[in-house]
Structure formats: C-alpha cells, structure tokens
Amino acid sequence: xxxxxxxxxxxxxxxxxxxxxxxxxxxxxxxxxxxxxxxxxxxxxxxxxxxxxxxxxxxxxxxxxxxxxxxxxxxxxxxxxxxxxxxxxxxxxxxxxxxxxxxxxxxxxxxxxxxxxxxxxxxxxxxxxxxxxxxxxxxxxxxxxxxxxxxxxxxxxxxxxxxxxxxxxxxxxxxxxxxxxxxxxxxxxxxxxxxxxxxxxxxxxxxxxxxxxxxxxxxxxxxxxxxxxxxxxxxxxxxxxxxxxxxxxxxxxxxxxxxxxxxxxxxxxxxxxxxxxxxxxxxxxxxxxxxxxxxxxxxxxxxxxxxxxxxxxxxxxxxxxxxxxxxxxxxxxxxxxxxxxxxxxxxxxxxxxxxxxxxxxxxxxxxxxxxxxxxxxxxxxxxxxxxxxxxxxxxxxxxxxxxxxxxxxxxxxxxxxxxxxxxxxxxxxxxxxxxxxxxxxxxxxxxxxxxxxxxxxxxxxxxxxxxxxxxxxxxxxxxxxxxxxxxxxxxxxx
Ligand code: CTP
Ligand code: MN
Ligand code: MN
Numbered sequence: 001x002x003x004x005x006x007x008x009x010x011x012x013x014x015x016x017x018x019x020x021x022x023x024x025x026x027x028x029x030x031x032x033x034x035x036x037x038x039x040x041x042x043x044x045x046x047x048x049x050x051x052x053x054x055x056x057x058x059x060x061x062x063x064x065x066x067x068x069x070x071x072x073x074x075x076x077x078x079x080x081x082x083x084x085x086x087x088x089x090x091x092x093x094x095x096x097x098x099x100x101x102x103x104x105x106x107x108x109x110x111x112x113x114x115x116x117x118x119x120x121x122x123x124x125x126x127x128x129x130x131x132x133x134x135x136x137x138x139x140x141x142x143x144x145x146x147x148x149x150x151x152x153x154x155x156x157x158x159x160x161x162x163x164x165x166x167x168x169x170x171x172x173x174x175x176x177x178x179x180x181x182x183x184x185x186x187x188x189x190x191x192x193x194x195x196x197x198x199x200x201x202x203x204x205x206x207x208x209x210x211x212x213x214x215x216x217x218x219x220x221x222x223x224x225x226x227x228x229x230x231x232x233x234x235x236x237x238x239x240x241x242x243x244x245x246x247x248x249x250x251x252x253x254x255x256x257x258x259x260x261x262x263x264x265x266x267x268x269x270x271x272x273x274x275x276x277x278x279x280x281x282x283x284x285x286x287x288x289x290x291x292x293x294x295x296x297x298x299x300x301x302x303x304x305x306x307x308x309x310x311x312x313x314x315x316x317x318x319x320x321x322x323x324x325x326x327x328x329x330x331x332x333x334x335x336x337x338x339x340x341x342x343x344x345x346x347x348x349x350x351x352x353x354x355x356x357x358x359x360x361x362x363x364x365x366x367x368x369x370x371x372x373x374x375x376x377x378x379x380x381x382x383x384x385x386x387x388x389x390x391x392x393x394x395x396x397x398x399x400x401x402x403x404x405x406x407x408x409x410x411x412x413x414x415x416x417x418x419x420x421x422x423x424x425x426x427x428x429x430x431x432x433x434x435x436x437x438x439x440x441x442x443x444x445x446x447x448x449x450x451x452x453x454x455x456x457x458x459x460x461x462x463x464x465x466x467x468x469x470x471x472x473x474x475x476x477x478x479x480x481x482x483x484x485x486x487x488x489x490x491x492x493x494x
Contacts, residue, residue: 021050071116238268433458
C-alpha cells in the first residue's frame with residue numbers, strides 16, 4: 001500500500017532537505033480536525049523557514065503537531081497508523097509550539113504548556129504488553145515461552161518458502177518472532193490483542209492450537225508428501241528450492257532417490273549427498289570451538305595479526321547449529337586481500353576440507369552504489385565448505401575398540417563451515433550482517449529503508465537523505481545511526 005505514495009513523498013522531502021535548517025527535528029502535522037488546506041498552509045510556511053516537515057508519520061518523526069485534538073486522540077491515531085507505541089519516543093504537541101517556533105524562526109524548546117496530556121492507558125488490563133513492530137526494535141532471547149506456537153508458524157513459513165511465496169513466509173516468521181519476544185506463555189487469544197504482526201492467518205492457527213492443542217493445517221502440512229520431500233531435498237547441501245521442486249515433479253523424494261535414479265549432480269550436490277547424514281546432524285558448540293581453534297591456527301599461520309570471529313547462530317548463543325560461520329579480517333586495510341586462498345590452501349594441505357568453493361569479493365562502493373546487492377547476497381570473498389572434523393573416540397567408541405588399540409581411535413564427521421573475509425573498514429557491517437538471525441537482519445534492512453531512508457548491507461550504511469555513506473567501527477555505532485537501541489547478539493534470535 002505504501003510504496004507509490006512513499007516515492008512521491010520522498011521526492012518532495014528530498015527537495016526540501018536541501019534548504020532544511022533543522023534536520024534533527026522531523027515534524028509531522030496531523031491533518032485530523034485541522035483539515036488538508038490548513039495543514040498544507042502550515043507545511044509550506046514551516047518549510048519556507050527551513051523546518052523539516054514529514055508528509056507521512058514514521059518513527060523518524062520526533063515532534064507531532066496537532067490542533068483541537070486531545071493527547072489520547074493523537075496517540076491512538078498514531079498507534080492505529082503504525083502499530084508502534086509512541087508514548088516514549090515522540091513529543092505530542094499543541095499547535096502553540098508550532099506557532100511559537102515559526103515566530104522564533106527555530107524549533108523552540110518543548111515546555112509543559114505545549115504538551116498534549118496523555119492519560120496512562122487504563123483498560124483494566126495491567127499486563128498489556130507494549131511490543132514494537134520491527135524485530136530489530138525488540139529483544140528476542142534464544143529460549144522463549146511459546147515454542148509450541150512458533151514451531152507451528154515456522155513450519156508454515158518453511159512450507160511457503162518451498163512454494164516460493166516469500167510474502168507469506170515472512171508474515172509467518174514475523175508472527176512467530178513476536179511470540180518469541182513475549183515474556184510469558186500465551187494462554188488465550190485475549191493476550192494477543194495489542195501485539196503487532198499477527199495476521200489473520202497466523203491468529204487462526206494460534207487459536208486452533210490454544211483450543212485444540214494442534215492445528216489441522218500445520219499437521220497436514222507436516223505429513224504431506226510434498227513438504228517432507230522438499231525438506232529432505234533442500235536439506236542437501238547445494239540444493240535450493242527451485243532444484244528441489246524440479247526433482248519433486250520428476251518423482252524424486254530423497255537423497256537415496258537421487259542416487260538410485262542416477263540424477264546428474266553438480267560438485268556441491270555430490271558432496272551434499274555424500275555427506276548427507278553427517279550434515280543433517282546438528283553441530284554442537286563444542287565442535288564449533290574445536291573447528292574455531294583450527295581455523296584460527298590457519299589464519300595466524302598464513303597472515304599474522306589477522307582476526308577471526310565466530311558468527312551466525314553460535315555468536316547468538318546457540319548450543320547447536322547447522323553450520324559454523326567465521327568472519328576474518330586484518331586491521332591493516334588491504335592485508336586481507338588474497339587471504340582466503342591462503343587459508344584454504346593451509347586447510348587443504350592438512351586434509352581438513354572435504355569440499356570447498358570460494359567466491360571472489362565483488363563489492364565496490366563506487367560502482368555498486370548504495371543499493372543492496374541483488375537477492376541480498378553480500379559480496380565478500382567467501383567460502384562455502386565442508387570440514388573434516390576429527391573426533392576422538394574416547395567418549396563414543398565401544399570398549400572393544402578401545403581395548404584393541406589401547407590409545408584412542410580416531411574417526412571423523414563432516415561439518416558445514418562458512419568463511420567470510422572482510423576489509424577492516426567494513427568489519428562492523430559484516431559483523432552485524434553475519435550475526436543474524438535471518439529475520440533480524442531482514443528487519444534491520446526494512447527499518448533502515450522505511451523508517452530512516454537509509455540502505456543497510458553487510459558492507460555499508462548509506463544515508464539516502466544526506467547522500468553519503470556512514471562510517472562505523474562498531475555494531476553499536478550502526479545501531480545509533482539507525483536510531484535503534486543496541487541489541488546484543490544473544491537477543492537477536494528473532
Ligand atoms: N547469510 C548471508 N548470506 C547468505 C547466507 C547467510 O548474509 N547467503 C547471513 C545470514 O543473514 C545470517 C548469517 O549469515 O546472519 C548466518 O547464516 P546461517 O549460517 O544460515 O544461519 P545461523 O543463524 O547461523 O543458523 P544456524 O545455526 O542454523 O547455522
Ligand atoms: Mn550458521
Ligand atoms: Mn552459514
């Protein structure tokens with residue numbers, strides 16, 4: 001609904017920005033009870049004096065001006081518009097603040113006499129939870145209270161991905177994510193009334209689970225041949241939704257079907273099928289730590305001073321993952337060039353890689369401009385690989401085996417690892433972009449674009465208003481640019 005209008009608006013606003021003297025006081029004038037013509041008169045007047053007037057309300061707005069409205073009326077109007085709680089973030093002001101500011105030729109200090117009085121919400125419900133609507137505005141811990149609901153919604157999200165219905169999939173994921181951020185278990189639909197992002201379909205599923213213990217739609221999806229086959233096939237390393245769907249239509253259902261039917265496979269898929277069972281097994285934090293030590297050793301050996309950081313789910317505090325993600329850099333800009341090839345060589349020489357495919361860095365700020373790369377893939381030098389992890393059999397081996405060899409026998413398992421090399425000046429952005437969760441990242445980019453008129457990627461942050469890149473050394477600085485409270489990795493499990 002918004003895009004067309006938004007484009008028009010940002011056009012006038014960006015025109016205006018050139019003459020704007022007070023960009024830090026974005027004002028929204030409420031049309032309600034004021035009427036369109038008075039509003040547009042006030043808008044023109046203010047802009048001519050260098051004030052920043054926003055056409056549409058967004059959380060970028062700091063001052064809301066209205067006439068003949070009570071504070072409660074303005075607040076509920078804003079909340080209906082945005083689903084965002086406005087009580088703490090914005091000044092709700094009478095037009096008197098506006099007139100005084102016009103007379104002074106600058107935004108005057110907000111005083112009590114300017115403020116509209118807002119009554120504390122008292123709908124008899126003390127435990128109404130104020131939930132922000134973007135996942136990047138909320139804290140989402142790893143362990144939460146509503147797994148019985150989120151597991152169901154995420155299964156529907158996954159199923160929507162299998163039919164390439166991205167909108168539907170994101171809607172289910174957002175709904176699940178809201179429930180993950182709740183501080184308690186949901187018992188009744190009443191408790192959900194004030195929550196954002198719960199669409200009609202998600203609510204129907206939740207209601208059914210609350211009432212009957214299970215949802216028919218979820219269970220029939222879970223049992224369906226198509227869902228199970230798509231899950232098995234996309235679970236193969238190197239196989240995406242498109243390929244899996246094509247194979248499903250040919251009657252293939254599982255990795256064994258691929259072998260049995262002699263399905264031609266590319267190199268990645270061959271490795272995926274070969275190590276399928278291992279790669280299906282979750283990677284433990286302990287295993288991730290062992291691999292970290294080895295990769296660290298490789299990195300130090302080939303480029304002293306290089307830094308390596310564990311990313312993805314393990315950085316968010318997960319105890320298990322589907323892979324291990326690493327980000328590597330060197331404090332001296334440029335030193336990181338060619339680093340990936342050297343690391344891979346070091347690992348390969350020691351027989352530690354079962355498969356690897358490196359893609360070159362293709363990000364160039366000037367050429368690529370601010371927009372994010374197509375399909376959100378960032379373009380660092382990166383390596384998707386399968387690691388051969390030696391496991392000492394001390395804990396798992398049988399007594400018989402041990403008595404034979406006396407010393408411990410060695411076996412191994414395959415583990416997916418992702419390596420990314422980033423130039424130092426992009427390290428903070430890469431860190432933020434590779435910590436996840438995927439939904440958290442997605443919401444950060446949506447927030448940046450829709451609320452701040454900025455473009456965020458794993459390389460950079462570009463301010464479309466000021467038309468320049470914003471530099472950052474830390475994740476904290478990026479959150480600050482975005483006007484967001486800093487959320488630590490352990491609470492980005494959206
Ligand atoms: N990522 C990315 N581009 C990709 C794949 C992943 O930018 N092509 C980012 C994701 O946005 C995420 C991080 O890399 O922030 C880790 O992705 P992934 O390993 O898939 O997920 P995890 O959160 O680590 O979950 P898991 O424990 O299952 O690995
Ligand atoms: Mn991961
Ligand atoms: Mn990964």
